[in-house]
Amino acid sequence: MTFIQVIDCRTHRADELDRLMDDWVRATQGKRTATHSIVARDRSDPDHVVEIVEFPSYEEAMRNSHLPETDRIFQRLAAACDEGPTFTDLEVSRDEQLNTGVVRTFIEEVINGRNLDVADGLCTDGYREHDPSLSSYDVRLAQAKEENQEILEAFQPVMTIEDLFAEGDKVCARLSYTGRHSGPYQGLEPTGKEITGTGHATFRLVDGKIAESWWNWDDLGLLRQVGAVGI
Numbered sequence: 060m061t062f063i064q065v066i067d068c069r070t071h072r073a074d075e076l077d078r079l080m081d082d083w084v085r086a087t088q089g090k091r092t093a094t095h096s097i098v099a100r101d102r103s104d105p106d107h108v109v110e111i112v113e114f115p116s117y118e119e120a121m122r123n124s125h126l127p128e129t130d131r132i133f134q135r136l137a138a139a140c141d142e143g144p145t146f147t148d149l150e151v152s153r154d155e156q157l158n159t160g161v162v163r164t165f166i167e168e169v170i171n172g173r174n175l176d177v178a179d180g181l182c183t184d185g186y187r188e189h190d191p192s193l194s195s196y197d198v199r200l201a202q203a204k205e206e207n208q209e210i211l212e213a214f215q216p217v218m219t220i221e222d223l224f225a226e227g228d229k230v231c232a233r234l235s236y237t238g239r240h241s242g243p244y245q246g247l248e249p250t251g252k253e254i255t256g257t258g259h260a261t262f263r264l265v266d267g268k269i270a271e272s273w274w275n276w277d278d279l280g281l282l283r284q285v286g287a288v289g290i
Contacts, residue, residue: 064149065109066146069142070140073108079136083129087123092122097112156225158264162262165262171218183270186200186269188203213242213244218236219236228264232259235258237254260272260273
């Protein structure tokens with residue numbers, strides 16, 4: 060279970076705390092068990108500084124705290140605080156990545172569910188799609204729906220999300236798919252052949268909606284599977 064430690068302190072030497080964090084990151088390279096660290100300052104009280112550190116589990120956090128490098132940096136951090144820092148230990152009971160949920164719904168309902176109109180509610184009015192397999196690398200939602208309809212009908216793909224990562228306003232998906240060439244596609248008559256493939260997609264979200272997406276697929280591998288190009 061993910062474990063989070065919150066370190067709360069008061070200091071008029073916040074810049075020094077930043078330097079100490081840099082020192083700790085360098086000193087624990089290849090040793091630390093922490094996976095994410097955030098340092099934040101109170102907007103209404105700039106001397107109030109909070110550090111939030113994430114670990115895969117409480118046990119991994121304890122391993123990290125026992126590193127000599129961690130202890131050394133902590134002693135310097137405590138000395139830079141106006142008063143002793145306080146600690147809050149938290150076991151994560153729910154971790155909801157809201158942007159990844161939107162992307163998952165897009166893939167499951169729009170693509171796998173063959174319901175392209177669902178995209179109207181998931182995407183912004185100014186949505187742009189970038190995909191080298193479309194007629195242009197920069198198309199708006201209506202055109203993207205029209206062209207993707209042909210792809211979905213031709214190959215009947217079912218996508219599996221292998222990995223899904225979020226950072227800031229971006230979500231990145233590693234995908235695989237299976238399908239069958241059951242309909243015409245850009246002049247290529249259906250062959251009935253089963254297809255498989257992989258790809259990556261990156262989404263940019265604004266106010267909980269997809270504003271832009273970038274898609275990359277093994278198009279050459281797909282064409283080889285249906286006999287459109289030689290091996």
